[in-house]
Amino acid sequence: MQRNNDFSRLELNLQNSLYNYRYFRAKIKPQTKLLVLVKANAYGHGAVEFAAMMQNAGADYLAVALPVEGVELRKAGISLPILVLTAGTDFFNEIIDNRLEPGIPNLYTLKAFCEVLRQRGIKDFPVHIKLDTGMHRLGFMSSELAALTDFLKTCPYVKVKSCYSHLAVAEDPEQDEFTMGQLNMFKTNADRITSEIGYKPMYHTLNSAGIERFPDWQFDMVRLGIGIYGISCLKDVNLKPVASLKVKILQIKHLHPEDGTIGYGRWGHIAPEGTTIATIPVGYADGIDRHLGRGNASFSLNGHRVPTIGNICMDMCMIDITGVEANVGDTVTIFGEDPTITELADILGTIPYEIITSVPRRIERIVIRK
Secondary structure, three states: OOOOOOOEEEEEEHHHHHHHHHHHHOOOOOOOEEEEEOHHHHHOOOHHHHHHHHHHHOOOEEEEOOHHHHHHHHHOOOOOOEEEOOOOOOOHHHHHHOOEEEEEOOHHHHHHHHHHHHHHOOOOEEEEEEEOOOOOOOOEOHHHHHHHHHHHHHOOOEEEEEEEOOOOOOOOHHHHHHHHHHHHHHHHHHHHHHHHHOOOOEEEOOOHHHHHHOHHHOOOEEEEOHHHHOOOOOOOOOOOOOEEEEEEOOEEEEEOHHHOEEOHHHOEEOOOOOEEEEEEOOOHHHOOOHHHOOOOOEEEEOOEEEEEOOOOOOOOEEEEOOOOOOOOOOEEEEEOOOOOHHHHHHHHOOOHHHHHHOOOOOOEEEEEOO
8 A cells, every 4th residue: 555645755757767778778789688677666666667667768678586576567568578587486377477588597497497388388488597607696507507508408398588697796896807707707608508509599797887887798688777777886977866755744843942852762852942843754664764863864855954853763754954944745855866865875884775675665656757
């Protein structure tokens, strides 16, 4: 259930997403396909809404983490090919019925999937072979390729649509030697598969940082994740934030020292000359980490930065608006253009991914088209 957007909303700026899309599209060859990741509810942006935006923008592929995420997109009318990065072993029929394309990280999964296809009389179903080139999370190791290709040559039920891997530190210039090792290993192992199975699948391994820093290795497709949402690994690049979390003031109080303290644990202290606070309808259940409380972060209100005061509650928090003209119903920006997600992530000592993916579905996503 979503909250009434009169109180809180996550605005998705269509024009900003198109700006970011064009920035990355310009870095790859016209014939190179572009896959956009919409896993984890499109990094918290709203999977259905964002997938539709990318489909209309001209993306060639989408990728999700789990089969259920792909099923949601199909039910919403998304028709682009969808790669399921973590297909698992329990939802093969859902994958088949919804025309999803599973990532295959090991021989066990491949054999299990092929058995389901055999039982259903399906041949040449598209699969994507994941190669482990040093991330050591999922994927076929070099020593496992012989067994993989031997099986593929005898299995009529699947057709390898692509070979792919994942870069661990593409954003870090100090570790470029490791990244180059990954890229070379990927090409060697993908070429080995191609030579054994007798046809050429697509190759793809570049993530957002890889597109920016290693464009010579774009192969047949690139995978655009955090970059499309407005985060670049390069300091001199200003991508545009797609999401802005905005809420409206519920109540304003003018407090004096004799009124005591503010919030749970009594951590909010009133200034000797008095303090004006506003209560807004987001808390840690909405992705506002408790460590942003007690003045550690500030949000935007009517052209001013206003700090948090007291502890963050589950569904609400308080901000110190002393000296700022404001009324109940005025809009407070938690993140967007100002402050940015990166600023909040720096305060918390984390990465922007964690901030945006923490915004739950109960916050309504609204596409702003102008």
